[in-house]
Amino acid sequence: MPPSNSAPINAATRLCAVLGSPIRHSASPAMHNAAFATLGLNWRYLAFEVDPKNLRAAIEGARAMNFAGLNLTVPHKLLAVDMVDELDASARTWGAVNTIKFEPGAVGHVRAVGFNTDADGLTVSLRHDLQMELRGKKVFLLGAGGAGRAAALKIASENVAELFLMNRTASKAAELAAEINKQFPSLHVSVGHPPGEVDLLLNATSLGLKPGDGSPLDEGQFSLKQVRAVYDMIYKPAETRLLADAKAAGCKTANGIGMLVGQGAKAFEIWTGRPAPLDVMRRAVEASVYGSVTK
Numbered sequence: 325m326p327p328s329n330s331a332p333i334n335a336a337t338r339l340c341a342v343l344g345s346p347i348r349h350s351a352s353p354a355m356h357n358a359a360f361a362t363l364g365l366n367w368r369y370l371a372f373e374v375d376p377k378n379l380r381a382a383i384e385g386a387r388a389m390n391f392a393g394l395n396l397t398v399p400h401k402l403l404a405v406d407m408v409d410e411l412d413a414s415a416r417t418w419g420a421v422n423t424i425k426f427e428p429g430a431v432g433h434v435r436a437v438g439f440n441t442d443a444d445g446l447t448v449s450l451r452h453d454l455q456m457e458l459r460g461k462k463v464f465l466l467g468a469g470g471a472g473r474a475a476a477l478k479i480a481s482e483n484v485a486e487l488f489l490m491n492r493t494a495s496k497a498a499e500l501a502a503e504i505n506k507q508f509p510s511l512h513v514s515v516g517h518p519p520g521e522v523d524l525l526l527n528a529t530s531l532g533l534k535p536g537d538g539s540p541l542d543e544g545q546f547s548l549k550q551v552r553a554v555y556d557m558i559y560k561p562a563e564t565r566l567l568a569d570a571k572a573a574g575c576k577t578a579n580g581i582g583m584l585v586g587q588g589a590k591a592f593e594i595w596t597g598r599p600a601p602l603d604v605m606r607r608a609v610e611a612s613v614y615g616s617v618t619k
């Protein structure tokens with residue numbers, strides 16, 4: 325059982341929360357509450373279903389109620405960029421916000437600072453779960469939304485040999501490729517299916533989250549036999565259609581649970597200023613996502 329916080333909630337309890345839609349798949353409350361309990365912090369972490377049209381009001385409400393911080397998940401990460409007072413270098417670089425820290429500003433004012441911890445979570449997880457260093461690799465990335473853009477820029481920054489981008493809305497993949505070209509002129513980045521083999525296929529689309537979702541990869545265009553390892557940023561369900569197909573094709577596979585832990589650990593450190601208890605967080609996430617009867 326992950327540690328639970330037996331200290332009573334009282335007037336001094338600090339609050340954090342994740343905002344998203346859908347939010348029921350989130351393991352973040354279990355992960356962060358276990359970490360708070362382990363460190364003996366009088367903090368709690370909640371989850372709220374928030375429609376995009378209410379995102380600004382939800383962030384302002386959290387600020388007004390003196391929350392310590394927020395996480396943002398699908399579909400809020402791009403929208404939130406314009407809803408904070410300041411962007412940390414990580415959020416500026418990746419153009420998406422997954423973590424907000426509320427901190428004292430001018431007298432009577434609380435500042436909302438936006439961060440992006442997803443990108444660090446990805447490289448940590450690739451190393452840990454697929455034993456893969458990105459340098460020199462050929463990577464095929466599906467998705468050019470908030471998560472896809474952050475992943476693409478992070479991958480580009482890791483000196484990969486070649487990067488291929490695909491997105492349902494092709495123009496968004498083209499825009500992302502142009503942006504990468506500008507920032508990393510020596511990297512070979514292209515839009516479309518790779519012509520040959522790749523070391524890593526990474527899914528950063530949201531296709532696979534819902535029961536009955538198909539694979540984001542069109543195997544008529546690109547075979548999984550051309551891939552060494554497949555990483556799906558989705559962690560619930562544990563095995564998406566893409567990962568099942570990849571296993572059947574003999575690929576090494578990992579889902580996004582390690583990335584969830586990595587980005588969460590970084591957010592925890594931003595809010596609390598304390599080193600995150602990584603093992604505790606990993607166990608809590610796994611118990612929450614795979615061990616519980618509540619699906």
Ligand code: ATR
Pocket residue numbers: 397398399400401402466467468469470471472491492493494496528529530531540
């Ligand atoms: P996130 O912050 O998780 O990236 P997002 O910014 O809403 O969320 O991006 C969702 C991604 O999943 C996008 O790449 C989206 O493709 P579009 O840009 O064409 O919308 C992709 N996506 C969502 N539903 C999809 C579907 N049914 N098939 C293929 N791609 C899908």
